[in-house]
Amino acid sequence: xxxxxxxxxxxxxxxxxxxxxxxxxxxxxxxxxxxxxxxxxxxxxxxxxxxxxxxxxxxxxxxxxxxxxxxxxxxxxxxxxxxxxxxxxxxxxxxxxxxxxxxxxxxxxxxxxxxxxxxxxxxxxxxxxxxxxxxxxxxxxxxxxxxxxxxxxxxxxxxxxxxxxxxxxxxxxxxxxxxxxxxxxxxxxxxxxxxxxxxxxxxxxxxxxxxxxxxxxxxxxxxxxxxxxxxxxxxxxxxxxx
Numbered sequence: 001x002x003x004x005x006x007x008x009x010x011x012x013x014x015x016x017x018x019x020x021x022x023x024x025x026x027x028x029x030x031x032x033x034x035x036x037x038x039x040x041x042x043x044x045x046x047x048x049x050x051x052x053x054x055x056x057x058x059x060x061x062x063x064x065x066x067x068x069x070x071x072x073x074x075x076x077x078x079x080x081x082x083x084x085x086x087x088x089x090x091x092x093x094x095x096x097x098x099x100x101x102x103x104x105x106x107x108x109x110x111x112x113x114x115x116x117x118x119x120x121x122x123x124x125x126x127x128x129x130x131x132x133x134x135x136x137x138x139x140x141x142x143x144x145x146x147x148x149x150x151x152x153x154x155x156x157x158x159x160x161x162x163x164x165x166x167x168x169x170x171x172x173x174x175x176x177x178x179x180x181x182x183x184x185x186x187x188x189x190x191x192x193x194x195x196x197x198x199x200x201x202x203x204x205x206x207x208x209x210x211x212x213x214x215x216x217x218x219x220x221x222x223x224x225x226x227x228x229x230x231x232x233x234x235x236x237x238x239x240x241x242x
Contacts, residue, residue, distance in 0.1 A: 003052055003079075004045040004099070005091040013042055014094070015127055018119050025122050026111065031103035033095075045095055050081055055096070058105040065109040068144070069164045075141060076148025076160075087149065090128040090135070093142040097126045106140040137177045147173065150188045162189040165196040171206050175213035184226055187233070191216065194237040208242055215240035 006014070014021075024032050037044060056074040058066050065071065079087070086092065096102050110125045111117060120129070128135035128142075137143045151162035166173055166188065172195055176182045181191070195209055202208040219225070219236060228236065 002047045003050040005048050006095045007043045010042050018122050031100045033098040068167045072144040072147040072163050073160045075144040093139050094127050134178050150185045165192040171209040179217050190233045211242040
């Protein structure tokens with residue numbers, strides 16, 4: 001199947017009319033994009049030219065979402081052909097958030113499970129709320145692809161082992177991927193691995209993870225983090241642990 005995306009004018013209309021459509025996002029269990037396009041005389045979604053086998057299944061039989069680790073694995077596997085520049089395009093992810101079966105996942109994960117119902121939550125999860133890494137890592141689906149892309153290891157016995165480590169504690173992906181650190185897959189994997197190995201011994205785990213990542217980010221002003229090997233990066237993590 002060919003992967004679709006939202007034309008600029010359709011994306012702009014959906015963003016502009018979030019207040020008018022808030023009840024649809026809140027109450028409609030089935031995707032309503034096609035009907036909305038017809039009723040408002042808006043352009044249809046367009047084909048991207050990117051071929052995929054099928055869209056990933058992200059809901060369990062009971063209607064609840066799969067874990068974020070499983071979801072990241074499935075989304076990245078499904079869209080492995082995407083290049084980073086394509087995976088940073090709001091038009092693609094916003095379309096997928098509004099079509100079946102992924103619309104049902106977005107509602108199950110972010111509206112039913114976490115109770116996000118306001119206009120800002122719709123902007124955050126169905127669109128990109130801002131430019132840069134923050135927008136990519138807040139959208140309900142693009143965040144999953146980037147988790148997989150930054151942690152996947154081709155040829156490894158467990159290619160998504162570090163994906164699970166990254167998502168083990170909520171503060172880890174938030175801290176890493178909303179900073180420039182998140183642009184480097186090796187730093188993301190190594191820091192996630194260090195947190196996975198040591199967090200069980202930290203009494204205030206959330207505070208320690210947040211402070212550790214802030215300290216590593218600050219250290220980047222004096223050290224070229226990209227040039228550190230595994231051993232040196234582990235030493236830096238130890239020094240930066242509060």
